Amino acid sequence: DTEVTQTPKHLVMGMTNKKSLKCEQHMGHRAMYWYKQKAKKPPELMFVYSYEKLSINESVPSRFSPECPNSSLLNLHLHALQPEDSALYLCASSQEGAGGAGGGEQYFGPGTRLTVT
Amino acid sequence: GENVEQHPSTLSVQEGDSAVIKCTYSDSASNYFPWYKQELGKRPQLIIDIRSNVGEKKDQRIAVTLNKTAKHFSLHITETQPEDSAVYFCAEGGATNKLIFGTGTLLAVQP
Numbered sequence: 606d607t608e609v610t611q612t613p614k615h616l617v618m619g620m621t622n623k624k625s626l627k628c629e630q631h632m633g634h635r636a637m638y639w640y641k642q643k644a645k646k647p648p649e650l651m652f653v654y655s656y657e658k659l660s661i662n663e664s665v666p667s668r669f670s671p672e673c674p675n676s677s678l679l680n681l682h683l684h685a686l687q688p689e690d691s692a693l694y695l696c697a698s699s700q701e702g703a704g705g706a707g708g709g710e711q712y713f714g715p716g717t718r719l720t721v722t
Numbered sequence: 723g724e725n726v727e728q729h730p731s732t733l734s735v736q737e738g739d740s741a742v743i744k745c746t747y748s749d750s751a752s753n754y755f756p757w758y759k760q761e762l763g764k765r766p767q768l769i770i771d772i773r774s775n776v777g778e779k780k781d782q783r784i785a786v787t788l789n790k791t792a793k794h795f796s797l798h799i800t801e802t803q804p805e806d807s808a809v810y811f812c813a814e815g816g817a818t819n820k821l822i823f824g825t826g827t828l829l830a831v832q833p
Contacts, residue, residue, distance in 0.1 A: 636819050647811050647823035648766060661820060695765065699819065710756065711821060713765040 609714035611696050617720045620686060626717045628679040628696030635701035637679040638711065639671060642693040648713075654679060655701055686721045693718050728812050728824030735802050736832050743827045745812035746794040754815035755788060755795045758823075761808045770797070802831045 609630045618624050628637065636655050640648035653661035654673040668690075670682040679696055696714040727746045735741050745755075756771035772779045772786045772795065779786050783802075788795040799806055812824040 638819070645809075645826070647826055649823075650820060653819045655819060661818070701819075709754075710768055710771060712768065713758075715765045 611714035615718045623684045626681040630698040634698035636699045638697040640695040688721050691721045726824040732828045734830045741799045743797045745824045747814045751816045752814040756813050757797050758811045759808045804831050807831045
């Protein structure tokens with residue numbers, strides 16, 4: 606399996622809802638990432654997990670809560686979001702330390718299109 | 723600070739022509755430079771990458787060149803086809819898992 610999968614594809618939630626985004630990979634990668642992407646902008650890093658431990662948090666508001674239950678799964682728990690949080694949320698994975706450069710090739714999932722109403 | 727400049731922001735070429743996109747980075751410690759292609763509504767896809775110990779890498783119609791002294795790298799697409807139309811992002815990576823992305827180039831290949 607050479608793919609990163611994400612569910613759901615689309616999500617509409619109110620500002621008081623609690624929802625979760627899920628990401629899965631079976632490539633044996635030990636680094637997993639959450640990115641946020643607004644229209645016509647580059648992906649913006651949110652979190653990095655390395656060997657199932659949070660290694661980078663890019664000062665993301667606490668209404669976004671990541672979780673890495675095991676080496677294949679990555680979740681992003683959402684609570685009390687704001688309309689400006691509407692975006693495409695991308696998950697990615699890479700081999701840890703491949704070549705010692707940027708964690709090696711990062712492979713992206715198809716994303717979850719989130720709309721906060 | 724962390725910054726990758728990417729130019730041009732939009733590029734229109736005729737089918738069969740070449741396209742060149744350039745990126746400039748600031749972190750001397752960066753040693754990994756990937757390029758991603760993102761079609762409308764789809765995921766970014768890695769199309770080619772280069773590491774700092776190499777000056778050029780080619781894969782069929784796509785090539786990437788790196789000038790570490792000047793801190794810039796470029797994507798070259800030859801014999802462009804309509805299916806090359808997409809947004810292209812450069813990125814830089816260093817000792818951590820973090821990639822810094824450029825601002826993107828919208829490439830339109832006119833048939």
